[in-house]
Amino acid sequence: MRKSEIMRACLLVSLGLFVAAFTASNAFADSFDSGGDRLAALQNDDGGWDWDPADDGNPASPSPLNTVGPIGMGLAQAYLNTGEHLSSLTSAGALLLSKTNNFSPSDGYLAATLDEIFSVTTYTDHVTANFYDPLAAGTYDRNGVDTNYDTAGYVASILASRTSQGIGNLGAWDVGMGLYAAAMAGADTTEWILGTQTAVNNLDGNGYYDVIGLAGALLGLSSVGADFDPTAGEHATASNLGDLANVLASYQLSTGGFAWNSNYVIEGDNNETVQETAYAILALSQYDAAGYSNEILAAQAYLISIQLPTGGWENYLGSGENNEITGEALWALNAPVPEPATMTLLGIGLAGMAATQWRRRVS
DSSP states (O other), X not given: OOHHHHHHXXXXXXXXXXXXXXXXXXXXXXHHHHHHHHHHXXXXXXXXXXXXXXXXXXXXXXXXXXXXXXXXXXXXXXXXXXXXXXXXXXHHHHHHHTOSSOOOTTHHHXXXXXXXXXXXXXXXXXXXXIIIHHHHHTOEEGGGSSOEEOHHHHHHHHHHHHHHTTOTTHHHHHHHHHHHHHHHHTOOOHHHHHHHHHHHHTOOTTSTTHHHHHHHXXXXXXXXXXXXXXXXXXXXTOOSHHHHHHHHHTXXXXXXXXXXXXXXXXXXXXXXXXXXXXXXXXXXXXXXXXXXXXXXXXXXXXXXXXXXTTSOOBSSTTSOBOHHHHHHHHHHHTOOOOOOOHHHHHHHHHHXXXXXXXXXXXX
């Protein structure tokens, strides 16, 4: 190969890598822009959002209070990437501040994120004073029915409720995300850790929500550095969080999406779901973003590829747009993951060409 041919090949590699990086960057930007616009447009007057359908046509309708956390979190990620819809975040924050005895495990992470964005402590102060501190004191009167909970009792009630609904696996997601939220809000995490570990020991691969249950638990435990060796359940053979992360990664399909159930990791069978994919991204990024960068980037590309023309997302094909799913997808798209820089990739490409040329010469 002549010197001019080598230089031309290097130029083409450089240009191709630049175009690929530029295209990927634009795709992410477009997703945050259209997704943020969609959530802002569908926000109700009270600062929350309809759940299903995504828009009931009446912004005066009262919003479900248990979904403001993940939806608001998604809008926050869109704002951090676009600088738009700060007033919508203010409205979501006002809804959070209106809560007194009707908190959800997710409220802590939204409070911490809003505090960071607005450079205040208002939101975590409110959640701490009205939720975490009463739980610690055993005086949290959930829903104002004169039934006081401490943290252990509250966590146990979540797990028992999911079991009674026949979806015990979802308790691992609930409590794992509650652990993550408590850590972000600066609350004591002891009982949340114990509850998450219990929930992992109870995961059943033959039941619904085992994938998202594992993802939520891994995210929560990783966020506080609490390693865990399961002693029962679906993952009894795992020895630590690393093993659990590898199991979670094994649920990814070639499309980049994650299966809704561990028994349905079947290619070409439309078993991918946005919610499982989003929380798998968040969990793997929290545990080891560098080690799972390929899986994370593939999953993020999948989310971008299936975004609806409206800017929102549906959980799976034909299920219908859902604001919670949109918020979770946007959140996952902003999960930190180290991506090789263009010049690093170029260096690898040049090294490969140089090695090829050297092999040609010695042969």
